[in-house]
Amino acid sequence: xxxxxxxxxxxxxxxxxxxxxxxxxxxxxxxxxxxxxxxxxxxxxxxxxxxxxxxx
Numbered sequence: 001x002x003x004x005x006x007x008x009x010x011x012x013x014x015x016x017x018x019x020x021x022x023x024x025x026x027x028x029x030x031x032x033x034x035x036x037x038x039x040x041x042x043x044x045x046x047x048x049x050x051x052x053x054x055x056x
Contacts, residue, residue: 003040010036
């Protein structure tokens with residue numbers, strides 16, 4: 001699964017948990033989402049640095 005697809009899946013899970021008022025699991029999902037978005041950011045940064053090495 002791609003990074004952005006996984007990120008979207010996290011959001012869908014979170015939305016369902018909020019709808020179900022399952023706040024305990026939603027808090028765990030949020031922690032995972034925060035960690036995962038840093039992985040996405042690192043991948044994007046690495047790609048930009050590889051594409052524009054003179055700017056990084």
